[in-house]
Amino acid sequence: MLKKLAAVLAPLSSLVVLPTAGPADASATGCTSAPGGLGAYHCGSAYGIGRLVLEGRSSDFPGVTPTNVCYPYARFKYKLAGTSWYTNTYQSAGTCGWGKGWIDVGFNAWMANNSSFSTSQINSANCTWPSLACVSIFD
Amino acid sequence: MASAAGVVAVTLVVVGVERWRDDGPASATPGRVPVVEVSPFAASLIGDGVVTRDEIEQARAATIECFSAEGMTATFAAVNDRLSTMRVDSGAPRAGESQEAADRRWNDAAVRCLHDFLQPVDQVWLRTTAPSEEQMRQSFRELQACAGDVGVTVAAPTPADLTELARLTEDKSVDEGTRAALETCLSTYSVATATGGS
Numbered sequence: 001m002l003k004k005l006a007a008v009l010a011p012l013s014s015l016v017v018l019p020t021a022g023p024a025d026a027s028a029t030g031c032t033s034a035p036g037g038l039g040a041y042h043c044g045s046a047y048g049i050g051r052l053v054l055e056g057r058s059s060d061f062p063g064v065t066p067t068n069v070c071y072p073y074a075r076f077k078y079k080l081a082g083t084s085w086y087t088n089t090y091q092s093a094g095t096c097g098w099g100k101g102w103i104d105v106g107f108n109a110w111m112a113n114n115s116s117f118s119t120s121q122i123n124s125a126n127c128t129w130p131s132l133a134c135v136s137i138f139d
Numbered sequence: 140m141a142s143a144a145g146v147v148a149v150t151l152v153v154v155g156v157e158r159w160r161d162d163g164p165a166s167a168t169p170g171r172v173p174v175v176e177v178s179p180f181a182a183s184l185i186g187d188g189v190v191t192r193d194e195i196e197q198a199r200a201a202t203i204e205c206f207s208a209e210g211m212t213a214t215f216a217a218v219n220d221r222l223s224t225m226r227v228d229s230g231a232p233r234a235g236e237s238q239e240a241a242d243r244r245w246n247d248a249a250v251r252c253l254h255d256f257l258q259p260v261d262q263v264w265l266r267t268t269a270p271s272e273e274q275m276r277q278s279f280r281e282l283q284a285c286a287g288d289v290g291v292t293v294a295a296p297t298p299a300d301l302t303e304l305a306r307l308t309e310d311k312s313v314d315e316g317t318r319a320a321l322e323t324c325l326s327t328y329s330v331a332t333a334t335g336g337s
Contacts, residue, residue, distance in 0.1 A: 071253075075249065086242070087231070088242065088246075089229070090227040090245075091225070
């Protein structure tokens with residue numbers, strides 16, 4: 001299995017990338033600062049095999065001040081194989097969790113070659129859609 | 140399978156976004172009384188201070204209808220008899236609609252449908268059906284036992300302890316099996332003790 005890292009960069013006013021984990025087979029996680037309280041950050045993970053995306057994860061951490069993160073609502077934007085547009089899937093968790101709001105979504109879907117798989121999240125600690133964190137998918 | 144050599148790489152991006160809350164910007168004038176706007180639909184269900192099972196089902200049905208009006212498909216999946224998760228798929232942009240316009244419309248609908256039809260009702264529903272103090276204590280004992288199984292002690296159900304537990308699930312110096320186990324412990328606890336937030 002060939003492993004590469006590809007960056008999909010949206011226009012930025014600032015960019016902070018905290019340590020990005022070394023990818024396991026076609027999977028990766030990275031974290032960055034995010035809107036919210038002091039020290040708030042967002043992590044995104046994608047798990048897949050080639051262009052087959054099995055699962056996506058969106059996690060939000062409200063920062064150093066303990067906060068109950070309620071109603072995490074994640075947006076996943078992706079292009080399915082055979083389509084010419086990007087679909088959006090939104091997923092709610094419906095619960096609260098101390099210090100972390102996370103959502104897993106199963107996709108089990110083939111994505112278009114040379115497309116991106118992106119995610120963001122709103123929740124009770126952050127009700128403005130932040131910029132998308134993107135994953136590059138290609139053969 | 141094709142010679143799938145595709146790679147998933149994550150580039151996380153942050154752009155400074157001013158934080159707003161329901162009561163306006165975070166720097167709102169001190170002393171101002173926050174006004175949380177509730178839609179007429181939600182108000183009609185929560186006005187008496189409680190939400191019945193029939194009413195939460197009404198709210199879920201109305202949410203599905205709201206998304207449907209935008210060509211989106213919403214489905215609910217029960218977690219237990221109190222909690223449900225919701226998944227919404229956008230489908231394709233409308234004929235002649237650009238991707239950017241469709242994204243904006245979908246994002247707006249995602250926020251509006253939740254706000255107008257689901258969240259306020261769901262919050263009161265969770266409060267109406269909140270676990271008793273004894274059930275909360277029992278759930279915490281189960282969390283302690285669950286975390287204890289992987290060698291982690293949780294002293295009390297305080298924000299600091301629970302936040303530290305959440306942090307451990309992301310701490311790369313902790314082995315992956317332990318992190319996954321702690322995440323399951325926290326998830327189970329969150330579901331069992333969901334009260335609708337503050």
